[in-house]
Amino acid sequence: MRKIIQIVSIPVFILLFFSCSKAEEPALTPLGAKEISGETLWNRITADSDYTQYSYWPGHEGLQPGQSPHGLYHRIFVNRALMEALPVNGNTAPDGTIVVKENYTSSKELASITVMAKADGYDKENNDWFWAKYAPNGDIQAQGSPKGCILCHEGMKNNDYIIVRPLDEPVK
Numbered sequence: 001m002r003k004i005i006q007i008v009s010i011p012v013f014i015l016l017f018f019s020c021s022k023a024e025e026p027a028l029t030p031l032g033a034k035e036i037s038g039e040t041l042w043n044r045i046t047a048d049s050d051y052t053q054y055s056y057w058p059g060h061e062g063l064q065p066g067q068s069p070h071g072l073y074h075r076i077f078v079n080r081a082l083m084e085a086l087p088v089n090g091n092t093a094p095d096g097t098i099v100v101k102e103n104y105t106s107s108k109e110l111a112s113i114t115v116m117a118k119a120d121g122y123d124k125e126n127n128d129w130f131w132a133k134y135a136p137n138g139d140i141q142a143q144g145s146p147k148g149c150i151l152c153h154e155g156m157k158n159n160d161y162i163i164v165r166p167l168d169e170p171v172k
Helices: 002-019 038-048 147-159
Strands: 073-078 098-104 110-118 129-134 140-144
Touching: 038 098, 038 110, 038 129, 038 140
Parallel strands: none
Antiparallel strands: 073 098, 098 110, 110 129, 129 140
């Protein structure tokens, strides 16, 4: 009887171990300038892949203190395209990069989701970034090249509009 329990327990343990592990982000073709929109980007980060399965921004894991306009707290996720490129010589994120920021209130409730997506040929003047802001349910609140996003991030134009961390900084 003990032998039967051991034989049955091992496959059950293996099944439980792998079912609890983090799902791997699928390799997807980057969204291009002609196809990117608020709707296609939302589908990319929720249906084609689950952005919560992306890596946290290196050195910025979990819920972190934030600032206006994103909220008092945030979580930042980056997709495979950027993670595999880090550190980036020349401080330019690769085509297909997606950065997702969950923005939280002072009571740590999700208020909005803001996204930067690199789409080749979308907006050369602003390094081809497509910007979007969504309500937690996915309703589009802003999309394209919002002046507010660009004005705030352009101070880091030499780091491809990325504020949180230098792109050429080694990942620890």
